[in-house]
Amino acid sequence: MKLIIANKNYSSWSLRGWLALKAFDVPFEEVKLTLFTDDFYQQLALYSPVKKVPVLVDDGINVWDSLAIAEYINEAYLAGKGWPIDRAARAVARSTVAEMHCGYTALRNAMPMNCRARRRVDINDAIAKDIANIDAIWGEQRLDYAEQGDYLFDEFSMADAFFAPVVFRFMTYGVELSESAKAYQQTMLNHPAMQEWLEDALTETDIIEEDEAGEPL
Numbered sequence: 639m640k641l642i643i644a645n646k647n648y649s650s651w652s653l654r655g656w657l658a659l660k661a662f663d664v665p666f667e668e669v670k671l672t673l674f675t676d677d678f679y680q681q682l683a684l685y686s687p688v689k690k691v692p693v694l695v696d697d698g699i700n701v702w703d704s705l706a707i708a709e710y711i712n713e714a715y716l717a718g719k720g721w722p723i724d725r726a727a728r729a730v731a732r733s734t735v736a737e738m739h740c741g742y743t744a745l746r747n748a749m750p751m752n753c754r755a756r757r758r759v760d761i762n763d764a765i766a767k768d769i770a771n772i773d774a775i776w777g778e779q780r781l782d783y784a785e786q787g788d789y790l791f792d793e794f795s796m797a798d799a800f801f802a803p804v805v806f807r808f809m810t811y812g813v814e815l816s817e818s819a820k821a822y823q824q825t826m827l828n829h830p831a832m833q834e835w836l837e838d839a840l841t842e843t844d845i846i847e848e849d850e851a852g853e854p855l
């Protein structure tokens with residue numbers, strides 16, 4: 639099985655798909671392409687009509703969307719353990735992931751993932767609203783489900799994989815969080831798979847201007 643991803647410094651969707659395997663110890667071959675190059679589109683055209691990363695290729699099956707990859711891995715390799723066991727918690731986990739997959743556009747546009755940078759952007763009302771909603775999920779709502787207080791739904795789940803790029807974004811742009819949300823951010827930054835991703839991102843030198851938002855600190 640191989641997972642095609644792009645630049646670890648910038649590719650937030652790649653990080654989600656990658657964690658959906660890595661954090662659950664599912665073995666795979668990683669193929670990394672450089673975003674927006676001719677080679678990127680030529681390689682992806684072999685597997686995906688939309689030519690975006692991540693793409694999972696498993697035994698002739700091509701899965702080309704991060705949420706579809708999470709569901710495929712959960713079903714094919716984790717016997718359902720990618721999501722919380724409890725049905726109520728699972729419903730909330732899926733709600734948070736679905737929202738992350740299609741929402742928070744103000745935050746995502748203003749604060750692209752840029753792991754190696756430390757930058758400042760102006761926070762308008764729309765961005766502040768996105769940050770407050772994520773803070774509420776990481777803080778108050780997490781404590782409803784996480785008995786040990788570690789991950790969003792106790793054990794690491796697909797929900798954590800989906801919020802991972804925001805963990806790096808809040809680090810890059812120095813976003814102020816509540817104490818409990820900050821504790822969750824730190825838990826995620828300490829996760830061995832997150833550290834591995836970050837270490838690799840720090841070795842990259844490509845610069846994608848459109849993702850260099852704001853001013854250096």
Ligand SMILES: N[C@@H](CCC(=O)N[C@@H](CS)C(=O)NCC(=O)O)C(=O)O
Pocket residue numbers: 644648649650651652674689690691692702703704705
């Ligand atoms: N809905 C897709 C979004 C994937 C996506 O937008 N990937 C970006 C990189 S982070 C990409 O491949 N962009 C290339 C392009 O838009 O041409 C998913 O969840 O995987």
